[in-house]
Amino acid sequence: MAAGAAEHVSRTLADHLPILVVLAPFVAAPVAVVIGNRNAARTLAVLATVISLVASWLLLRQVVGGGYISYPIGGWPPPIGIEYRIDAANAFVLLLISAIGTVFLPYAFRSLDHEIPWRNHTLVYCCYLLCLSGLLGIVATGDGFNVFVFLEISSLSTYILVSQGCYRDKRALTAAYDYLIMGTIGAVFFVIGLGMLYMMTGTLNMADLADRIAAQGPNRTLLAAFAFIVVGVSLKVAIFPLHMWLPYAYSHAPSAVTVFLSATATKASIYVLLRFLFSVFQPEFVVATLTPQAVLLPLAIAAMVVMSFVAVFQTDLKRMLAYSSLAHVGYLLLGVALMNVDGLSATIIHLFNHGITKALLFMGAGALVLRVGSTFYDDIAGLGRSMPVMSAAMVIGGLSLVGVPGTAGFVSKWLLVQASFERGWTFAAVLVVASTLLTVVNMWRVFEVLYIRSPNPGSQRQSQPLTSAGGPAGRIADTTGDAPLMMLVPIWILAIACIWFGIDTGLTLGSAQVAAESLLSGSLGMADGAI
């Protein structure tokens, strides 16, 4: 800032990319409220999400070769001011979040029309924009406290979005309340840990924190801060056994909201975990606390096996998918617990692959809700035959979730198994395969219900679409035939992506490896590595 006029070099749009990613949805949200029109809110949502997508793509291209971009907020240089720091790891997650947002929006228009009264739509899109900007902010920022602020922005808007499911099922309200309590406890733990770090070092900038922690060496405050932060973030990630809010929130939220949350919210939290484990606390310190071997590994394995097993007994598609998400959090954690480059690449690439796969499957579930009003296996029986195009995409998603070769899910699971062998944890590899077999059971059950079981006329309810403030809902009341085109296109984009990223792993694997290497090498600190 304090530079005089003579020295100031004007910043161009390209310099502003790190903030633009977060700022576009953040500004669009209040504008949508001020205009107060549903269609304007939709337009703004699309516009902002696309700007974020383009910006994060440009950022990823700059940092995929290594190094980082630093952006000082307010022109105050980093250790003093808030810094946004983009490297391969967060550019990749930024791209995932904004890409899911872009694909999700056209789908959400139709699904939200059906499940939420129109008078709420402006505020719902505003909450979506805030949630998106919060998630992107968590990922983009290089400041510890900023992470907390954005975590809260995204969480608070998420609670509201989840509660909007109450128009389909009143239990959404208790689910949202559960999530609110658990999420707040998580945030409190996180901020207590952060406060301890601040007390100890006098800084909140992550890179500066890393430098000063390394200079001070391990002590009890540091260990307490580490424990608080790991537990707090674990609640947000829904690591077994801190997961109970997730199945409720996912199964009762509006279908479109579940799509967005499942693909982005837990992923951003996993990113925070990675960032704090590797960039703030150094890998050596984390290994010395035995966290990866004694805490993350058992929990990862328990999540993989137990949650897949629990999923077998669900009778609701959305709930089954929610439990499967918890199992996949286990895979992500296992990659972290391995503490080697392959394991971490597996985690990062699985963030992406599981994101698109689960978004696809939840979109399919949402399309079923549009037709029959619920996702209970009894209600959706035989719908595969009357909705062939949508169901075919769901089959691809199911295969990718299982990890059949040629799909995105295979790449990450293969990498995970490979990394487990490399580390010498054969049992972990065996359990990954065992959990995969349980996933086969789960997905087969879905396929069987959709395609083989005959429609159940007794329980098949006609969906009652919501109306705009009591008026007629003519154009959304079609309850037969395949899913509408506005839903089919996003569903198939994701289905094709599931296959594309299973075959062409250049982008995903490339950036995941660069990201994993840079994370494992610890923080760059305040040393000048900016590009």
Add this chain to the structure above:
Amino acid sequence: MRHHLILRTVSKLLIGAILLFGLYVQFHGDFSPGGGFQAGVIVAVAFILHGIVFGLGMVQRVFPRWLVHKLAAVGVLVYAGTGVLGMFLGYDFLDYGAFSPDHPSHGQHWGILAVELGVGITVAGVMVSVYYAFAGRPPQMSDEDW
């Protein structure tokens, strides 16, 4: 016939003073204790006091629900807009030096005033809308609403 004569009279006297004090805390916040958050709460208190004493209907005639919601959003826009304006002038986001390149400290002063104004508007809007949400709740919920 009209209850609480003293309360009504005193609060009518007080509300103007409270608003004035809110503005003082808002715009003197850069030199003395205060700032947008405190000022927003104080301004909101004026409306909440009016609502408590004269009833929700009266205060909502002056400060209707929709206006409160818009104000909460406008404040955020003022804050973000100040930052974006700096970006258009070729500086970093929220770099207030942009407003007075020759005297960056003056720019900082103006920038912080604008940003704090945004904070004040949003806080006042949110506080009043929290009050409206609680006060406007129907005393009992019917079975259909549940």
